[in-house]
Amino acid sequence: MTLDYLTYLISVGLQSVQEYLALHVLMCLVPAFFLAGAIASLFSKESVLKFFGADAPKYVSYTVAAVSGCLLAVCSCTVLPLFAGIYKRGAGIGPATTFLFSAPAINILAIVYTAKILGYDLGAARAFAAVTLSVLVGIIMSLAYERKDTERKPIKTFGEAEHKHSVQLFVLLIVVLIAPELMSSWGWKYTFQILAWAPLIGLTAYLSYRWFSKEEINSWMGETWFLIKQITPLLLLGVFFAGIAVVVLPKEYVAAFVGGNSLTSNFISSIAGALMYFSTLTEVPIIKALTLLGMGAGPSLAMLLAGPALSLPNMIVINRIMGVKKGMTYICLVVLIATFSGYVFGSMFA
Template sequence: MTLDYITYLISVGLQSLQEYLALHVLMCLLPAFFLAGAIASLFSKESVLKFFGADAPKYVSYTVAAVSGCLLAVCSCTVLPLFAGIYKRGAGIGPATTFLFSAPAINILAIVYTAKILGYDLGAARAFTAILLSVLVGLIMAFLYEGKVTERKSIKTFGEEEHKHSVEIFVVLIAVLIAPELMSSWGWKYTTQFLVWIPMLGLTALLSFKWFSKEELESWMGETWFLIKQITPLLLLGVFFAGIAVVVLPKELVAAFVGGNSLTSNFISSVAGAFMYFSTLTEVPIIKALTLLGMGKGPSLAMLLAGPALSLPNMIVINRIMGTKKGMSYISLVVLIATVSGYIFGVMFV
């Protein structure tokens, strides 16, 4: 590989990064970070986790397990200690594995970013499929490994009260987040969108100062800054290398393995996603690059489902927490379900 070619690849990666920063940061990523920070600081995790205990009916624990990722704002790494905690403290393997599968997949940042970059069909399919199938995974795991009589302990929580106005600010931030996309779909020019969006930001700031104390605002900004520091460098690296991948990877190779919508292409995509390590959001630019090279919609969804739920480090930890037999059953179920879901989605949208 010559120096000129390396220089060319670097310039391609930088160009991809420049385009990304121009198109997606101001009106997409920053509002999403503020939303995720608000969820992490203003919604009580304890108020969610208490529903996994023995006192909660199964239909409640499974429902909360399937949707709580939206409120907990966890990624594939931070979900593991939460999963270990609720599993060891008596949640039962069914609700615990439902939570383990669903929570990273419906991280509010991931869903919004997927919809913005890959399309609202894939964003909605990712959220809906993850919620629905996480319950199926949990029920199968419970059927396989929970006896007819299973002792479940109460999960101790510390009674942390949810902050006032947390729901209201959640709705306001969602409006700020989706407004540019709506205005764009209505044919509004970028300048007009910006002139409408800026007053919305001002109103959001005004309401935030009105509704929340100094300590609450500091906590919110602290969580937002933590997410920005943790995710942004890896995300930008992902965008940089995804831009290079479009040039380096032969289209024929991508089309041969994950193009179209066969069960084989979906299975390969699921297995690849399971073994790759995706930091939060980095799967999106990588899959975007692969779609430009011919990756099908079905395999894209399969990787979106298997990628955040599993990685090689994740699988090692899961096997240690649950034991090898249960851990491998869970891993196999995720790959199988991601494969079938991708195939069905591909059939529906071809």
């Protein structure tokens, strides 16, 4: 009986993976990977990081810190060394912690995938809350710990020249990414979507080879393949276990702890997200599974904000970089802000 049940659970997980591959890979995830790869290889990170130094006005450094995750294409694992670098090289604790909170949450892959799977309202809310509230986190950290006599140095950067066609390519890749969704909303059949989408892919490929050198194209493809290898196995594993979770977890337990939109349910969701380790994008299928079991919209947003920003390994590293006092202050701020954001969002969509 136990073996039969285990076999049944495995089949459920595999069916979830099969459905996911059929629905979301070709027109959603593959273009997103190419977009993220282009950002990682063709956009100059140094041209962004220079705005964190002492020479930059605060309104500039906070703004760049809050939105640079889109251009830097960082995930929860790669944000820590970047944060450590800019913090130790002269960035104020305010802009540095703004970047630390916002960057993983507005990873272009994460935002696109959240919107596609969980809905555009939740995707937009995730991006908006991460950007705006990360500034609040940074300002509070700055007021609490940044003294006027603290020395801040300019951040030295190298290779700041940006390719003149990078922005045009970015726009083209965005169009490639959103076109299938638009055609679907217009009621086009899948075959017609493919026929209309293929020339757009061809145009993008042609212009890419016209605009960029062979070395730049190879770098782009290398970054894209790296992201695919790094993320896809963990993502499919997350989809597999999320499918099993729908069967195994009692709906009444999920509804009791993270259902509805109370402050308690949002707080529990924030704490759970902070303690769990989400590899890039895996939080989305897990939260999708929990919503099927009764998880509320507010707690979903709370977990989407706290999950990528924190994890047990992440918290240990943060405390080592900033010190325990500053690190714990940042961790508590993230949990409380995620809780509050979830509660407000849930109240709006109740």
